[in-house]
Amino acid sequence: MIIVGVSDETEEKLAAYVEAKGVRFPIIRAQGVLxxxxxxxxxxxxxxxxxxxxxxxNRIPAKGLLAKLAxxxxxLPDLSSGHAAIRKSWKKRNYAIALSAxxxxxxxxxxxxxxxxxxxLQKSIDIRVAHKQATIEKLADGPNYYxxxxxxxxxxxxxxxxxxxxxxATKLAAFAKDAAIQKAVxxxxxxxxxxxxxxxxxxxxxxxxxxxxxxFQHKYKGSNAADLANKRLDSLRR
Numbered sequence: 584m585i586i587v588g589v590s591d592e593t594e595e596k597l598a599a600y601v602e603a604k605g606v607r608f609p610i611i612r613a614q615g616v617l618x619x620x621x622x623x624x625x626x627x628x629x630x631x632x633x634x635x636x637x638x639x640x641n642r643i644p645a646k647g648l649l650a651k652l653a654x655x656x657x658x659l660p661d662l663s664s665g666h667a668a669i670r671k672s673w674k675k676r677n678y679a680i681a682l683s684a685x686x687x688x689x690x691x692x693x694x695x696x697x698x699x700x701x702x703x704l705q706k707s708i709d710i711r712v713a714h715k716q717a718t719i720e721k722l723a724d725g726p727n728y729y730x731x732x733x734x735x736x737x738x739x740x741x742x743x744x745x746x747x748x749x750x751x752a753t754k755l756a757a758f759a760k761d762a763a764i765q766k767a768v769x770x771x772x773x774x775x776x777x778x779x780x781x782x783x784x785x786x787x788x789x790x791x792x793x794x795x796x797x798x799f800q801h802k803y804k805g806s807n808a809a810d811l812a813n814k815r816l817d818s819l820r821r
Contacts, residue, residue, distance in 0.1 A: 668684045669685055669701075669704070673704070678708050678711065678741060678745065679743055679745045679748075681708065682708050685704055685705050685708075689702065689705070715747050715751075716750060719734065719751055723757075725767070726810075727771060728758060729769075729808070731754070731758070732755065735752075735754050738751040739752050770809075771807065771808045771811075773803075774811060774812055777796070778792065778796075778815065780792075781795065793816060796819075797816065
């Protein structure tokens with residue numbers, strides 16, 4: 584399953600939203616998407632099946648529907664049975680192992696129909712690596728060191744064996760030696776746990792979250808986490 588956000592807001596508003604919410608899935612800008620999927624307000628949820636058609640519009644999909652769609656989806660495009668290692672490593676997000684297997688397959692006797700798929704997969708990994716490297720370089724300078732830490736840990740695991748994983752490990756080691764950064768990570772983690780504790784889609788949960796964020800903001804005044812809490816409060820009060 585892939586979660587993608589779509590917005591028709593300006594770059595400035597979108598960037599502020601991503602920072603305030605700590606969004607970790609990609610968001611693209613596109614006009615007219617809300618109307619296309621029958622949305623009547625924000626947020627609008629649309630579940631797109633493997634066939635490209637809307638399986639559930641204007642509502643959060645049921646778990647049963649997601650399970651059904653998952654069975655119909657493919658982890659990879661069609662590859663011949665001789666590429667089991669690539670399938671397995673890709674499914675587990677072991678991109679270094681997948682890349683090595685892809686390069687070996689391309690260097691050997693590979694059927695033409697597989698070659699195009701393998702070249703596309705190799706390009707996809709290259710794009711992912713470049714994106715993750717840019718992400719590290721952007722986040723590593725702060726001020727949201729909690730998010731930077733979470734991203735680096737994930738990159739270190741998924742891209743182990745590739746230079747970008749070494750870069751993530753280097754940044755994590757540097758963070759561990761800096762007391763101020765560790766303090767920022769701790770407060771950021773506390774904020775994430777606090778936000779995850781309440782269901783803001785319900786009136787009672789939203790009310791409790793606002794009260795909790797107000798206390799958090801006061802307790803950690805001057806920190807990046809307090810600033811993020813303030814931005815979340817502004818969005819909840821609108």
